[in-house]
Amino acid sequence: MGKGETSSGLLAFIGLDLGLKQGSYEMEIFIDKVLGEREYIKKQISILAKEFPLKKLWVDEKFVTPPPEFKERIRREGKIIKVIYGITTEQWLGKGLFILPSSGEAMPNFGERRIFNNKPRSSHKGIDIKVPYGTPVKASNSGRIVLASDLYFAGKTVIIDHGMSVFTMYCHFSKIRVKRGKLVKKGEIIGEIGATGRVTGPHLHWGVKVSGISVDPLSLLSLVFE
Template identity: 35%
Template sequence: MKKLFLVFFTCFSLLFGKELSFAQIGNGEAFVLISPNQKAKKLVIAGKERSWINHPSKAGYKFAIISAKYASSGEIIVNNGDKKLVFSIKALPYKKEQITVNQSRVTPPKSVQKRIKKERDEANKIYATFTPELFISKPFKVPLNSKITSPYGGARMFNGSLKSFHSGTDFRAAVGVQIPASNDGIVRIAKDRYYAGGSVVIDHGSGIYTQYYHLSRVDVKVGDRVSQGQIVGLSGATGRVSGPHLHFGVFAGGTQVNPMSFIKEFNEKLF
């Protein structure tokens, strides 16, 4: 109830002329802001001009995604025309995880450094692309209903060394489990990568992407138009892993966010 009140009050304050000086967003989480078309003005988030997105289920409305980076702190300033909303970033209590993998996946040999950089640059270029059209018209679905073995946000200690944070949610899955697309979209990555292994990345439009990693088989190709529920590959244990599973991720609002909380926020607000 408290969250619903904050959501209502935040939208009212930003869109109807009363500045709200304080609202909170957790690091690594996203907030969906909704506006009637006539109230949606020039949108600037954290100093960068952004685009309002057509509401997927309600005519006459638009929405925007405000996301806090995992490592961010301080505030996010959102301007809608001459109205302003200030988000205070709350540090969430993410845990540390100890993981044992092949040492070559922790300190890669020089022979693969060029490959790693190429794969990273390719992904960053894709995520920097904002497709104006929103390809979805229904709520997101979590690809598996199995046990979550590793939630978003944990500090990853690979073989005792801190290397990264967990940018997605891991689901238990033996090798060969069919992996469905979380929603409609266009495939932007479909290949084997050094760290992520067999990888599929789907563009859902308007800066929203879902990621499916460590696949043993990829069943789609770049440019394919996929529908929600369509099988994009089979789960596996490829890349930097300690065992078979599905890594599911969401990139939205310009950064990696908690996929479980994003889906909950997106579905509750827009459908």
């Protein structure tokens, strides 16, 4: 078989949380069949430990310790994002392989442990693509725009629902060029590189969620979904 190919049958994939500890885990699989029957499969899987690098960054202090007047906005935006990632679109909307959303150097910094202004914060749940200000950003696969908004930490942000609980997130735009509800095709321009939100300079943050779990976006590039 070639790269990204599988033998005939059913194909599924799951995301593993960054905080998952090394060890053996029991995985339960339920398969609903056409005639209403359900197949049950139980497997043991082994998770290996991975040490992620540490990076220190310096940003505007308001993005490390937000002033009180922004706390309600941050809470509201967090709630909206949580609702979005709970959406279940049963139909697969993607077309073929995922692609990088922009030209430039894709940094393999998923999971990087980050310290902002000498204060530990959450791990990096995506990758950064270093490109000049104003560079076009493309949809990495076809899907529906479920968010196109300016967020406190992520800046001007677009989220695409590709169906089957797979979402891609694009952050720190200077300009958003799509609206919520729009169906976009793979490669369609959705925005332009910027430096909005918590950043040290112009770049694209590209994130992927699978059933609510953040996964390394680079791991999607060789997977065939059709």
